[in-house]
Amino acid sequence: MAGHDEVRNGQCRCGQVKFRARGAPIVTMACHCTGCQRMTASAFSLSVLYPSDQFEIVEGEPVIGGLHGATRHFFCAHCKSWLFTRPEGMNELVNLRTTMLDKAVDLAPFIETWTREKLPWATTPAIHSFEALPPMEQYPALVAEFSERRGPR
Template identity: 30%
Template sequence: MSDKFEGGCLCGAVRFLATGAPKGVFWCHCQSCRRHSGAPVSVFVGIELHAYTVTKGEITKFKSSPGTTRGFCRACGSTLTCEVRQLPTETHFHVGAFDDPTQFEPSKHFFRNEQLPWLHLK
């Protein structure tokens, strides 16, 4: 795995660069993530706050629920980040926001109790 990871939104208005090893890669099954992404499950890559920079544009943020702030592109609406109060030193980037998401493989699940019953994952 590389130690530099680039990514951005669908329209290219937002670009970012992350360096170093990710804190983790995980599935999130919560309803809030489903609604934000429009997908049945989200996969996140945890990056330390000091280990990434926005190199173009700006990630627009909103508080989606108590203790949770989500980020997206203001121009195209691409889902980009999720930050939670319980982990104040990291940002979770949606795996699909990376230029090469094949570099990341989820190793754990969160909110498995909210997993859709028809979704079968390893």
């Protein structure tokens, strides 16, 4: 299986929280929603989706930040770096902030979401764009295309 042995390490800005993702990512994304703009102080957030069982915290203890609802955003308590998100109703997935990984250069966004809220000058190399989130029935095809385009690692 492509990417089966792939290991990606990451950490917050100060290094107090470290994590690891194993295996191939499911998909990469850029989110243009105003919530992500405010949490990143940028035009969009970048993320890479992994199965929860392929993700582990190896040092430190992240804390919940951002909105404290059903979707949980996790941060370093010391430097306040936004590390990952556990989406509401999707306990089997973890959405890592791409730039928190030690090696992120090959994880350009494949999908961009919430383009109806994007700043007009913000651009990404994403192949697929959605005004909000992609319809759930489109995810299997998007994930398959992402995997095919990434090829063996």
